[in-house]
Amino acid sequence: MDTDISHFQSIPWVSALLRDPEFTNRAIPSRTVKETTEDAFYARTLNSPETIKACLMQYRIPESSSSASSGSNTTSSTPNVTELRTFFTLGSDMNGYPGTLHGGMVATLLDECTGLLLMARGDVADNTTRSDNNLHSVPVTAYLNTKFRRPVPTPGTIVVYTKLVEVSESKKWKIQADVLDHKGRVLATGESLFVRTKAKI
Numbered sequence: 001m002d003t004d005i006s007h008f009q010s011i012p013w014v015s016a017l018l019r020d021p022e023f024t025n026r027a028i029p030s031r032t033v034k035e036t037t038e039d040a041f042y043a044r045t046l047n048s049p050e051t052i053k054a055c056l057m058q059y060r061i062p063e064s065s066s067s068a069s070s071g072s073n074t075t076s077s078t079p080n081v082t083e084l085r086t087f088f089t090l091g092s093d094m095n096g097y098p099g100t101l102h103g104g105m106v107a108t109l110l111d112e113c114t115g116l117l118l119m120a121r122g123d124v125a126d127n128t129t130r131s132d133n134n135l136h137s138v139p140v141t142a143y144l145n146t147k148f149r150r151p152v153p154t155p156g157t158i159v160v161y162t163k164l165v166e167v168s169e170s171k172k173w174k175i176q177a178d179v180l181d182h183k184g185r186v187l188a189t190g191e192s193l194f195v196r197t198k199a200k201i
Helices: 002-009 013-018 040-045 103-121
Strands: 023-026 053-062 084-088 141-147 156-168 172-180 186-196
Touching: 002 013, 002 053, 002 084, 013 053, 013 084, 013 156, 053 103, 084 103, 103 141, 103 156, 103 172, 103 186
Parallel strands: none
Antiparallel strands: 023 053, 053 084, 084 156, 141 186, 156 172, 172 186
């Protein structure tokens, strides 16, 4: 995570957001290579200078949190978290049109960031406890409604703002996410519903 922090601190508009005392940094769990091959898409396939060179997640510190200080939180969950922002520096090997991120990859980023919010909250069990036998209890994407507002330029850096909209009995989560550029323009939006697979959609 330190390498990613250094990278983003060198980008003025991101560096300003990293100094926001209302947010704290956290490593992205899906960026770590695991023996089970879980998260291999983000940890391996999309982990290169030509795909996603760097990424970093921050969550807004809940008012009820006793750890209301900036810094890094790499392991523990924070159940009251309702808002994330995730920074990505994108290369050109995920392009659809020249200099433009493929629309499927835009949706992938929205899906990842909405899932990261559940991980930050602790709604997804730690990966060390998951196996093929208990995946029925893990929240999965039931739908992701995506709207493309503007092209996402590459190479370049974007931020995805993610916010919890509604929770139902720890079985269903509605989440909103927006992709923004360095000028604060909305490039894409996503509305997702996550469910535990035993829950009715």
